[in-house]
Amino acid sequence: MDFNAYPITILLIAVNVLVSLLGFSNASFVDKTILCPYRIKRERQYYRMITSGFLHADFVHLFFNMFTLFFFGRNIEIYFSYYGLGGQLTYLLLYFTALIVSDISSYLKHKDNHQYRALGASGAVSAVVFAAIVFDPWGAIYLYGAIKISATIYAVLFIVYCVYMGKRGQDNVNHDAHLWGSVYGLVFTLILIALMQPILFEGIIDEISNPSIFGK
Numbered sequence: 001m002d003f004n005a006y007p008i009t010i011l012l013i014a015v016n017v018l019v020s021l022l023g024f025s026n027a028s029f030v031d032k033t034i035l036c037p038y039r040i041k042r043e044r045q046y047y048r049m050i051t052s053g054f055l056h057a058d059f060v061h062l063f064f065n066m067f068t069l070f071f072f073g074r075n076i077e078i079y080f081s082y083y084g085l086g087g088q089l090t091y092l093l094l095y096f097t098a099l100i101v102s103d104i105s106s107y108l109k110h111k112d113n114h115q116y117r118a119l120g121a122s123g124a125v126s127a128v129v130f131a132a133i134v135f136d137p138w139g140a141i142y143l144y145g146a147i148k149i150s151a152t153i154y155a156v157l158f159i160v161y162c163v164y165m166g167k168r169g170q171d172n173v174n175h176d177a178h179l180w181g182s183v184y185g186l187v188f189t190l191i192l193i194a195l196m197q198p199i200l201f202e203g204i205i206d207e208i209s210n211p212s213i214f215g216k
Contacts, residue, residue: 006074008088012095013066013073016121019054020062023119030055035103035118037111049107053099055119065121068158071141072125072132072151079135085196094188098127101184102177109176122162123177127185129155134189137207140215150215155182 023030035052039045056062076094081087102123110116138150143157162178193200 006077008091009070009073009077013069016054016056016066016069017062019051020056023055024058030119035106037107037109037116038114040107041111049100049103050096052103052119053121053124056121057119061120065125069121069125069128072129075132075136075139076128079132083135083197083200085192090192094127094131094185095124097188098124098181098184102127102181105180106176118177120177122175123181123184126158126162126178126181127188129158130182130185131189134186134193134204135207138210138212138216140212148214150212152211153213153215 023033033048033051034055035048036045040048056065073091077088077091079085080090086093099121103118106116106118133151133155137152140148141151141154142148143154149157159178159182162175165175193204
């Protein structure tokens with residue numbers, strides 16, 4: 001496996017891991033960087049929409065997001081470069097703008113709730129997942145290294161998990177970000193293709209018309 005082929009994905013994972021590990025042992029650091037709409041509104045701490053995306057609730061949360069980012073992020077990094085869609089710069093633009101866009105709903109909903117806190121890379125990861133699926137909707141991945149399913153089915157399971165956790169509301173994970181991150185990733189990529197390489201739509205439509213539940 002050539003890690004040099006997708007250095008941005010590896011860098012993003014490394015930063016997520018390092019920041020999350022710091023947060024696990026430093027409550028003060030988390031308090032200063034976690035998503036807090038109440039303080040964003042009153043103290044204009046807009047940076048929290050970015051910094052909160054590199055924090056995670058625990059090792060399971062961190063692993064699930066980074067596992068997903070690794071498999072889908074490396075594909076996006078390659079697709080954006082190979083298909084002439086801006087390469088690594090556009091990939092970073094997708095990732096960081098997705099962090100912000102996916103938090104807007106939570107900000108509007110909780111800006112007057114001084115107790116609300118949220119964290120996690122899920123908004124950006126969801127955007128990357130759905131961006132990658134545009135190019136290879138029926139590509140095969142191995143869930144837990146053993147169960148073969150298509151990328152689209154994996155994405156559906158990912159969203160179902162997030163919606164379920166969001167309804168439970170028993171943690172500080174910003175589950176609202178999953179839906180908006182997913183929508184943003186899809187729209188961002190389709191607009192990017194339309195502006196830079198509209199000819200790619202022919203191949204995308206052809207791929208969609210040949211589904212595979214377990215991946216090709």
